[in-house]
Amino acid sequence: xxxxxxxxxxxxxxxxxxxxxxxxxxxxxxxxxxxxxxxxxxxxxxxxxxxxxxxxxxxxxxxxxxxxxxxxxxxxxxxxxxxxxxxxxxxxxxxxxxxxxxxxxxxxxxxxxxxxxxxxxxxxxxxxxxxxxxxxxxxxxxxxxxxxxxxxxxxxxxxxxxxxxxxx
Numbered sequence: 001x002x003x004x005x006x007x008x009x010x011x012x013x014x015x016x017x018x019x020x021x022x023x024x025x026x027x028x029x030x031x032x033x034x035x036x037x038x039x040x041x042x043x044x045x046x047x048x049x050x051x052x053x054x055x056x057x058x059x060x061x062x063x064x065x066x067x068x069x070x071x072x073x074x075x076x077x078x079x080x081x082x083x084x085x086x087x088x089x090x091x092x093x094x095x096x097x098x099x100x101x102x103x104x105x106x107x108x109x110x111x112x113x114x115x116x117x118x119x120x121x122x123x124x125x126x127x128x129x130x131x132x133x134x135x136x137x138x139x140x141x142x143x144x145x146x147x148x149x150x151x152x153x154x155x156x157x158x159x160x161x162x163x164x165x166x167x168x
Contacts, residue, residue: 012078013070016079016081022040024146027146028079028146034073035072036071064084068080093149093150094126103152105154107155115154118144118146126145127142127143130142141155141156142154
């Protein structure tokens with residue numbers, strides 16, 4: 001009989017498509033403090049190596065190659081950056097009705113400073129910084145976007161701490 005116990009899996013990494021690998025590595029290392037585990041590398045379209053075959057499996061023939069870099073957050077989550085040659089920038093980078101990844105989130109107790117730094121480096125603040133539980137808990141959040149149009153959230157406190165309050 002197979003073990004049917006369900007347990008939480010760890011989050012490994014997220015892949016982000018950006019228009020320029022070098023600018024993205026600069027932004028995410030200087031603003032977010034993430035460190036580089038593999039610097040910008042060119043991946044050519046080919047079917048002679050394991051990585052080339054895997055890329056064709058994922059992207060299909062004719063994807064044309066791409067630039068890639070791997071970064072890591074302070075808690076070991078990987079950020080895989082891709083810069084495809086013929087990238088397409090969506091008209092609406094926050095199409096919340098579309099199925100797929102909506103956003104990711106980072107945590108910084110100095111949310112005001114983090115949002116200011118994002119904006120100073122070419123990003124955008126999409127909303128005012130808001131409190132989840134005004135006059136009760138100091139939990140704040142804000143939606144922002146990087147200079148490439150990728151939307152993400154900044155929280156002051158951990159995910160489980162913020163939502164374990166159970167009321168908003």
